[in-house]
Amino acid sequence: MHGAAASATQVLFGLSPLLVSLAIFVITYAVIVTEKINRAIVALLGAGLMIFSGVLHQSEAFAGIDLNTIGLLTGMMVIVAITQKSGVFQYVAVVAAKAVKADPWGLMVMLSVVTALFSALLDNVTTVLLVAPVTLLITDALKLKPYPYLFALIFASNIGGSATLIGDPPNIMIGSATGLGFNDFFFNLAPLALVVFILTLIPFYLIWGRKLYAAPEDRAQVMAFDADQAITDPRLLKQSLAVIALVILGFMLAHVIGQEPATIAMFGAALLLLVRVWDQQGEDQSHQVQRGFAEVEWVTIFFFVGLFVVVAGVEKAGALKILAQQLLELTGGDFAATALVILWVSAVASALVDNIPFVATLIPVIHSMAPAFGAENINTLWWSLALGACLGGNGSLVGASANLVVAGFAERAGQPIRFLPFMLMAFPLMLASIAVSSGYLWLRYL
Amino acid sequence: MSIKAIPICPPSVCLRPEANLMEALKLMLEKQINHVPLCDEGGSFAGVVSTNAVLRALIPASARVEGGLSDLRFAGDAERMLTGRLHDLERLTVGEFATKDIPLLDEDCPLLEAALLLTNSTAPLPVVGADGKLRGMLSRRALLAYLAQQAGL
Numbered sequence: 001m002h003g004a005a006a007s008a009t010q011v012l013f014g015l016s017p018l019l020v021s022l023a024i025f026v027i028t029y030a031v032i033v034t035e036k037i038n039r040a041i042v043a044l045l046g047a048g049l050m051i052f053s054g055v056l057h058q059s060e061a062f063a064g065i066d067l068n069t070i071g072l073l074t075g076m077m078v079i080v081a082i083t084q085k086s087g088v089f090q091y092v093a094v095v096a097a098k099a100v101k102a103d104p105w106g107l108m109v110m111l112s113v114v115t116a117l118f119s120a121l122l123d124n125v126t127t128v129l130l131v132a133p134v135t136l137l138i139t140d141a142l143k144l145k146p147y148p149y150l151f152a153l154i155f156a157s158n159i160g161g162s163a164t165l166i167g168d169p170p171n172i173m174i175g176s177a178t179g180l181g182f183n184d185f186f187f188n189l190a191p192l193a194l195v196v197f198i199l200t201l202i203p204f205y206l207i208w209g210r211k212l213y214a215a216p217e218d219r220a221q222v223m224a225f226d227a228d229q230a231i232t233d234p235r236l237l238k239q240s241l242a243v244i245a246l247v248i249l250g251f252m253l254a255h256v257i258g259q260e261p262a263t264i265a266m267f268g269a270a271l272l273l274l275v276r277v278w279d280q281q282g283e284d285q286s287h288q289v290q291r292g293f294a295e296v297e298w299v300t301i302f303f304f305v306g307l308f309v310v311v312a313g314v315e316k317a318g319a320l321k322i323l324a325q326q327l328l329e330l331t332g333g334d335f336a337a338t339a340l341v342i343l344w345v346s347a348v349a350s351a352l353v354d355n356i357p358f359v360a361t362l363i364p365v366i367h368s369m370a371p372a373f374g375a376e377n378i379n380t381l382w383w384s385l386a387l388g389a390c391l392g393g394n395g396s397l398v399g400a401s402a403n404l405v406v407a408g409f410a411e412r413a414g415q416p417i418r419f420l421p422f423m424l425m426a427f428p429l430m431l432a433s434i435a436v437s438s439g440y441l442w443l444r445y446l
Numbered sequence: 447m448s449i450k451a452i453p454i455c456p457p458s459v460c461l462r463p464e465a466n467l468m469e470a471l472k473l474m475l476e477k478q479i480n481h482v483p484l485c486d487e488g489g490s491f492a493g494v495v496s497t498n499a500v501l502r503a504l505i506p507a508s509a510r511v512e513g514g515l516s517d518l519r520f521a522g523d524a525e526r527m528l529t530g531r532l533h534d535l536e537r538l539t540v541g542e543f544a545t546k547d548i549p550l551l552d553e554d555c556p557l558l559e560a561a562l563l564l565t566n567s568t569a570p571l572p573v574v575g576a577d578g579k580l581r582g583m584l585s586r587r588a589l590l591a592y593l594a595q596q597a598g599l
Contacts, residue, residue, distance in 0.1 A: 226519075
């Protein structure tokens with residue numbers, strides 16, 4: 001190892017590492033926010049500059065990359081990419097629609113429930129990518145405007161994602177950085193997610209639900225949908241559901257078996273690939289494996305890699321410690337105030353910019369607060385960050401990747417979701433969910 | 447010897463981009479053709495609309511667009527949906543559903559080159575004069591009929 005040589009690296013032109021790292025950090029984040037250049041490229045360039053300028057040695061940069069997050073994300077992406085080919089998402093959506101006899105309001109509730117559940121167990125982007133087209137097909141058949149349904153889909157996916165360790169990237173990052181497990185997230189966040197989900201349905205009903213109407217003959221058409229026909233590959237369905245069940249069981253037992261989530265997800269991905277190619281030979285086998293890996297969202301993965309290095313740079317230079325101290329001074333070192341400030345600031349920030357860079361920055365900041373509040377209490381701050389970052393994503397169309405995916409699909413299908421009208425409704429609803437979260441944190445932890 | 451010698455489908459079978467899809471469908475059904483060229487006011491080539499494009503317009507947007515449903519077996523026959531959407535064709539312009547992304551044949555294109563381009567194309571190809579105006583459409587069948595005649599078959 002040559003890691004020991006790292007601390008001896010010199011910053012370019014003898015400049016202060018703090019200033020250099022801050023400049024790289026600010027410029028990187030500013031360019032990411034403009035969305036003019038692909039965010040993965042920007043993050044990787046920022047990471048490279050941190051190393052070239054001498055703030056970080058390559059080995060320190062590597063150490064800053066949270067491979068647990070990367071491994072968990074990649075593993076789950078492979079599993080989902082293979083599973084989706086079975087048609088299971090369409091199946092569940094059609095069953096849900098028929099269970100409420102294609103009643104417009106019932107349909108909105110059911111599609112939201114399905115989206116929230118899938119988002120809790122799989123990643124949000126994949127969930128909405130698969131539920132949005134079926135939603136559009138059903139609303140099309142019922143001659144209903146798809147907008148309220150797509151709006152509900154976005155909210156359901158972000159709320160559902162906040163409930164578990166693997167539901168949303170911020171939770172994955174927090175879990176990985178703190179060692180908090182699947183059960184910790186589930187027992188601390190899922191009860192609130194359920195409450196927020198139910199409360200969110202009330203405005204949906206008042207604004208849209210009570211006015212929605214579909215003609216009996218159009219509903220009959222949806223009732224004629226045959227869910228079983230949606231399963232395109234029953235063998236694949238059984239294989240992938242078995243592997244997903246195993247992986248989730250693995251997450252729940254992670255502490256007991258002493259394993260990290262990335263290992264479990266990657267092992268699950270390899271297992272699913274194995275059963276897929278079991279009876280295939282040479283070239284067929286490598287094609288199958290290639291397809292499985294090709295559908296990983298590499299842009300997201302490389303974005304994470306670059307971002308972790310950029311944050312490692314400002315962390316090493318001491319900038320994040322200063323930020324933590326200022327945050328503590330702002331709240332006068334009061335624990336409850338700190339928890340609430342983290343919640344609200346995360347929520348507003350996550351509504352306006354990508355929540356992934358925000359969470360990546362705040363994790364070391366909160367870590368450095370541990371001495372001030374004690375290791376026991378610090379978990380509450382993690383829940384503040386997780387709730388703010390996940391639920392905050394509902395505040396605008398750019399708040400979460402899932403929102404952009406829904407908007408992109410809607411646009412292509414000729415039903416564009418406009419930025420401002422969406423935000424005018426979404427932002428107040430998001431603030432309401434954060435108010436509920438504040439009450440929850442106050443009652444349970446503060 | 448160029449394709450000039452081949453009698454081609456005349457430019458009189460031609461629609462404006464702002465014509466509606468229903469017109470295109472009726473024309474194609476009546477003339478028993480699968481492709482209709484579009485030309486603008488000046489007679490310049492402006493794309494090709496096909497029976498496939500009409501069929502695409504009948505399919506729900508959720509399956510038509512990129513990233514949409516790749517399998518609609520579960521949605522049943524949906525004959526009512528398909529026939530119902532036929533009436534919507536009057537509200538869609540052919541321009542929206544036309545493609546311009548096909549090779550153009552110039553009037554002086556050699557026979558062999560035209561044969562190659564037609565082999566690689568799924569549709570008849572538009573023939574355009576030096577002035578950019580559409581002369582008509584050259585189909586595989588017209589080319590083969592000409593060759594068969596020349597060979598004395």
